[in-house]
Structures are given as C-alpha cells and as structure tokens.
Amino acid sequence: MQLDKTAIAIKQRNLDELLDLSLAVVRRFGPALLQTALLGALPFAILNGLLLSSSMVMNGYLFDKDGWFRFRFLLCMAILVYTQAPLAMAGVTIKLGNLMFGIQSSKQQTLKAIGKQWLSVFGVLGILRGIFPMIALIGGIEFFIGNREFAAYVGTFWIAMLALMIAAIRSVRPFAPEILFLEKCPIFSLIRKGSGNQLLFGQRSKRLHQAGGELFQAFVFAGIVSAAFLLILNLTFVFLVGSLAGAWEWGWWMDLFFYPLALWAIAFWGTILRFLLYMNTRIGGEGWELELKLKAEANRFQDAEARNRVE
Amino acid sequence: MVQLSLIAGRPLCESKEMSAEAALDLTAKVITPENIQFEYRLAGPFRRFPAFFLDISIRAAVLTALAVFLTCLGITSLLPSLNMLGGILLVLSYFFFDWFYGLFFETIWNGQTPGKRISGLRVLSTDGRPISAYQATIRNFLRLGDFAPFASLQMVVAEAPPVYWVPTAGVAVLCMLLTSRLQRLGDLAAGTMVVIDERKWVPPRLRLDDPGINALIPAIAPNFRMSRTMLRTVAMYVERRNRVLPQRRRELAAILTKEIIDKVGVPPASDPDLLLCALYKREYDSQWKFHEKNRSPADVKPNRPMLTSPRSDR
Numbered sequence: 080m081q082l083d084k085t086a087i088a089i090k091q092r093n094l095d096e097l098l099d100l101s102l103a104v105v106r107r108f109g110p111a112l113l114q115t116a117l118l119g120a121l122p123f124a125i126l127n128g129l130l131l132s133s134s135m136v137m138n139g140y141l142f143d144k145d146g147w148f149r150f151r152f153l154l155c156m157a158i159l160v161y162t163q164a165p166l167a168m169a170g171v172t173i174k175l176g177n178l179m180f181g182i183q184s185s186k187q188q189t190l191k192a193i194g195k196q197w198l199s200v201f202g203v204l205g206i207l208r209g210i211f212p213m214i215a216l217i218g219g220i221e222f223f224i225g226n227r228e229f230a231a232y233v234g235t236f237w238i239a240m241l242a243l244m245i246a247a248i249r250s251v252r253p254f255a256p257e258i259l260f261l262e263k264c265p266i267f268s269l270i271r272k273g274s275g276n277q278l279l280f281g282q283r284s285k286r287l288h289q290a291g292g293e294l295f296q297a298f299v300f301a302g303i304v305s306a307a308f309l310l311i312l313n314l315t316f317v318f319l320v321g322s323l324a325g326a327w328e329w330g331w332w333m334d335l336f337f338y339p340l341a342l343w344a345i346a347f348w349g350t351i352l353r354f355l356l357y358m359n360t361r362i363g364g365e366g367w368e369l370e371l372k373l374k375a376e377a378n379r380f381q382d383a384e385a386r387n388r389v390e
Numbered sequence: 391m392v393q394l395s396l397i398a399g400r401p402l403c404e405s406k407e408m409s410a411e412a413a414l415d416l417t418a419k420v421i422t423p424e425n426i427q428f429e430y431r432l433a434g435p436f437r438r439f440p441a442f443f444l445d446i447s448i449r450a451a452v453l454t455a456l457a458v459f460l461t462c463l464g465i466t467s468l469l470p471s472l473n474m475l476g477g478i479l480l481v482l483s484y485f486f487f488d489w490f491y492g493l494f495f496e497t498i499w500n501g502q503t504p505g506k507r508i509s510g511l512r513v514l515s516t517d518g519r520p521i522s523a524y525q526a527t528i529r530n531f532l533r534l535g536d537f538a539p540f541a542s543l544q545m546v547v548a549e550a551p552p553v554y555w556v557p558t559a560g561v562a563v564l565c566m567l568l569t570s571r572l573q574r575l576g577d578l579a580a581g582t583m584v585v586i587d588e589r590k591w592v593p594p595r596l597r598l599d600d601p602g603i604n605a606l607i608p609a610i611a612p613n614f615r616m617s618r619t620m621l622r623t624v625a626m627y628v629e630r631r632n633r634v635l636p637q638r639r640r641e642l643a644a645i646l647t648k649e650i651i652d653k654v655g656v657p658p659a660s661d662p663d664l665l666l667c668a669l670y671k672r673e674y675d676s677q678w679k680f681h682e683k684n685r686s687p688a689d690v691k692p693n694r695p696m697l698t699s700p701r702s703d704r
Contacts, residue, residue, distance in 0.1 A: 317546070328544075370642055376623040
C-alpha cells in the first residue's frame with residue numbers, strides 16, 4: 080500500500096469544493112458503496128416502519144391528510160433516520176476509508192470490522208449519540224401510552240428535544256464513526272490493552288474536533304443542502320409517480336416508501352460528505368497530507384536501503 | 391486547423407478528465423496538439439450557485455427598476471395609452487432578460503456573466519477553447535430543461551395556492567452527478583464546462599532564516615543527496631509546515647528524519663523540523679546559486695511573484 084497514492088486527492092478544500100467533490104465521490108464510488116449502504120439501512124428502515132407505521136396506520140393517522148398526525152409521522156421518520164444514519168452507514172464509512180488506499184473489502188470484512196468495535200459502537204453511537212434512547216422513546220410513546228392526544232403532542236415535544244440534543248452533539252463533534260471505524264480508538268483503557276499508545280476515543284475526539292466553529296458552520300450548511308436535496312428528491316418522486324401512474328398528489332406511497340427512501344439517500348450522501356470533511360479537518364489541523372507523504376517517503380527510503388544492502 | 395487534425399486522424403484537442411487511475415479531484419485536464427497540458431478546476435453545483443443567485447438578483451433588480459420607471463412614466467404622463475405600452479415593454483423586457491441575459495454576456499464576455507465574473511467562474515468548451523455564441527445559445531436555452539421536473543405546490547399540500555411551475559432542478563443535479571466534468575444538461579449539449587477562473591500565485595523561493603537551520607546546514611554530509619520524490623516531499627513539507635502547530639510539526643518531520651538521520655550525518659538529537667528545513671535550504675540554495683550564475687543579464691527581471699492562469703505544465 081502506497082500511502083501517498085490515494086483514491087481522492089488529498090488537499091485542503093473549502094466547503095463548497097467539498098460539497099461538489101461529494102457528488103464526484105458518489106459518481107465514482109457510488110456503485111461500490113451502494114450495496115453496503117442498503118445492507119446497513121434495511122434493518123433500520125424495517126424497524127422504523129414497524130415503530131411508526133403500525134400504530135399510525137392502525138389509528139388511521141396516515142389518512143389524516145395535511146393534519147398534525149401526518150406531519151408528526153414525517154417528522155419522526157426524519158428524526159429516526161438522522162439518528163440512526165451513523166450506525167446504519169458504518170459499512171460505507173469503513174469501505175470508503177479502505178477505498179481511499181485502494182483496498183477492496185468484502186461484506187464479511189466490513190461486518191467483522193464493526194463487530195471488533197462492538198462495545199465502543201454500542202457505547203458511543205448506540206447510547207451517547209442517542210440511537211437506542213430515541214428508538215426506546217418513540218417505541219414507548221407509540222406502543223405504551225394509551226392517551227393518544229398526549230402521546231401525539233407532549234410525546235412529540237420530548238422526541239424533538241432529544242433530537243435537538245443529538246443534533247447539538249453531532250454539530251460540533253461529527254466524526255465519531257470515523258474515529259471508531261477508521262482510527263479504531265477504544266472507549267476504555269481496559270480495551271486498549273496491547274494496542275500500544277493508541278489514543279482513547281474521548282482524547283482523539285477532543286483533539287480532532289478543535290475547530291468547533293468551522294464544523295458547526297459546515298453542519299448548518301450541510302443541513303440546508305440536505306433539506307433542499309430532500310425536497311428535490313421528494314418532488315421528483317411525486318412527479319415520477321404522477322407521470323407513470325397518474326396519481327399526482329402526495330399519497331401514502333410517498334409516506335411509507337419514497338419519503339424514507341429519500342431520507343436514506345440523503346443519509347448516504349451525508350456519510351460521504353462527513354468523510355470528506357473528516358479528511359479536510361485532518362489535513363487542516365494535523366497536516367494529514369504531510370503525514371502520508373512523509374510516511375510514504377520513509378517507506379521508499381527503507382526499501383531503497385534494503386535493496387542497496389542486498390546488492 | 392480542424393481539418394488538418396482530422397486528416398491526421400487525431401482530435402484537435404484531447405480532453406482528459408478525472409481518469410480511473412488518477413486521484414479523484416475536481417479538475418479537468420486538456421492537452422493541446424502542441425502537447426501542452428492545461429489543468430482547470432471544475433465548478434460544481436455548489437460553487438456555481440452563488441453566481442446563479444447573483445445573476446437572478448441582477449435580473450430581478452433591473453426588471454424592478456424598469457417596472458418602477460415605466461409605472462412612474464405612466465402615472466405622470468397625460469397619455470393613458472402609455473400605461474399599456476409600459477406593460478407590453480415590461481413583458482418584452484422580462485422575456486428578453488430571461489432568455490438572452492446569459493447568452494449575451496457569455497458571448498461578449500468570453501464565457502462569463504456578471505454573476506460568474508464576480509464569483510470567479512468561466513464557461514469553456516470541453517477542449518479548453520473559449521465558447522462560441524452557438525454554444526452559449528444552446529447552454530442557455532436548455533436551462534429550462536435543467537430546471538425540470540416542475541412540481542406544483544398542490545402536489546404536497548392540497549389546499550396550497552395554484553402554483554404549477556416550481557422548478558426542482560432534479561435534471562441538473564442528476565446530470566452533474568453522472569458526468570465527470572460536473573456538467574448540467576445545457577453544458578452536455580453545448581460541449582461546455584464551467585471552470586474556476588483562477589489566477590494562481592506562484593510563491594517566491596521560501597526564506598528560512600532560523601539560526602538553527604543555518605547551523606545545521608554545514609553539518610549535513612556533503613555526499614548526501616535526496617531523491618527526486620524526497621526532494622518534492624521535503625519541499626511540500628517546508629511550504630506547508632506553518633499551518634500546523636510546532637509540536638505536531640516535529641512529530642511529522644520525525645517520520646522521515648528518523649529513517650535518514652544516519653545518512654545525513656547530523657547529531658541524532660537534532661530537531662527534525664529544522665533538519666528538513668535545512669535539507670530544503672541546502673538543496674534549493676545550491677540550485678538557486680547555479681541558476682543565478684548561469685543566467686544572462688537580459689533574463690534579470692524584478693523579483694516579484696508571477697501570476698499565471700491557468701496552470702500549465704509542459
């Protein structure tokens with residue numbers, strides 16, 4: 080592996096360049112990453128369907144056109160996908176990290192890499208980044224609160240509060256998946272045994288997320304772009320369904336199928352953008368491109384020396 | 391010239407974009423028949439959006455000013471027929487502004503509209519030549535196709551006002567996603583691309599005046615020579631080292647210096663950062679002196695940074 084021969088040119092970029100580059104990355108690596116993304120998103124998509132659709136369809140909320148319950152359904156679906164995306168797209172992060180250095184990884188290898196970090200993944204992404212608390216909260220409200228009015232209004236308030244907390248954490252510390260899956264930093268020193276002087280997750284996160292202001296700016300901008308993309312995708316889906324089936328309104332098919340599909344598509348693109356931002360942050364703050372160049376040069380020098388000795 | 395190149399069996403200009411082997415970047419390379427390679431930085435939808443927004447704003451501002459002027463003219467005039475004439479003029483102006491604004495400016499300003507000029511963008515043919523009026527016409531007239539599919543507000547909310555032409559720009563986004571030069575439909579049809587019209591500043595020779603560096607240079611073994619790749623790596627390090635903190639700088643430099651320190655011959659405790667700077671300075675000072683010695687007096691120019699646009703490598 081030649082460290083300075085990367086699949087994406089390593090250099091410092093502006094946010095607009097990164098956004099443009101994310102489209103180029105989707106074009107070049109999209110097919111290779113799509114299968115992994117689908118495998119990661121499918122279990123969560125089914126879970127979300129069970130969590131939201133069952134009670135909502137049963138209660139007839141989906142047919143409450145333009146009403147609060149329908150809006151609530153769409154909001155909860157978006158919150159669930161946003162919360163689950165870092166874990167669901169873990170495979171994409173790992174695969175993209177490998178592709179950067181020309182390494183092809185199979186599904187089994189990707190799963191193994193996630194499995195090796197299961198405790199850190201559970202602790203950081205599952206608990207601290209709110210995936211399981213959010214699932215538990217929505218599931219609890221949907222299935223265990225008898226008073227539907229209370230669940231719909233007060234319950235939604237608590238869901239929104241938890242989502243805001245998760246968004247606040249992720250806005251200034253977005254690179255948890257990269258630290259866990261690419262740098263493989265453990266969360267406790269107990270797990271670190273035998274891995275030398277490797278940094279713990281917390282230490283690494285603190286060091287990597289020093290440019291909090293810039294990251295927050297990128298978060299806001301990416302949020303606006305994601306919202307625009309979501310609108311474009313959904314309107315395109317409505318147009319396509321209308322052209323093919325003659326149904327021009329936003330029907331249940333949009334709620335249950337195309338809207339979640341658009342959300343997962345945005346999550347996929349968002350994972351790629353986050354990876355590019357991660358690269359950029361490392362280049363800007365740590366001179367990552369210099370590190371790779373110098374390591375590659377040191378390796379070349381070692382090889383040349385070894386050859387000279389043999390001769 | 392085109393005919394000659396066709397007879398010779400090769401295209402006039404060969405355009406090489408992000409190839410599969412090359413590291414992915416937002417650049418397009420154009421090689422001329424003289425084998426001169428130009429590299430352009432491509433502008434995607436996000437880089438283009440401010441220019442698009444500026445152009446829309448300019449058009450809206452001019453049309454508003456015109457509407458106000460015509461309204462005032464209608465009110466102050468004693469002739470009521472001027473009101474109708476004003477309305478017709480306004481509709482015609484809207485039509486011409488909407489359809490011919492981009493075409494007009496891109497033709498007379500060599501691929502730039504006011505918005506693009508402010509944002510530092512330019513439209514070029516994919517072979518690197520300036521665009522023609524014909525290409526400007528095609529790419530601007532196909533803008534409507536790029537805005538498709540059109541949605542209506544009632545698709546989403548049944549009680550919404552009857553607005554049926556909400557552009558989604560889905561076609562433009564899809565086209566840019568699928569093409570290596572980030573071209574929208576109009577660009578594809580016209581054979582154009584939008585690039586960043588940059589003036590690249592070539593930095594002058596770096597000055598490294600740290601006494602620690604000067605002290606290390608005589609200690610470097612005279613027979614130690616860096617390979618071409620090492621020279622490039624060290625130059626890159628020296629160029630960018632100021633961006634990282636001093637402690638990290640030493641960490642980075644140590645990656646290479648711990649391998650070469652025996653060969654370089656300096657004391658093992660030498661600062662790795664200063665050592666790389668010293669290696670750079672020794673190498674480039676000797677090249678600089680050689681260059682100065684061999685330069686004729688006619689070549690002497692004032693020492694100022696060069697401005698080049700675009701980057702060209704022979």
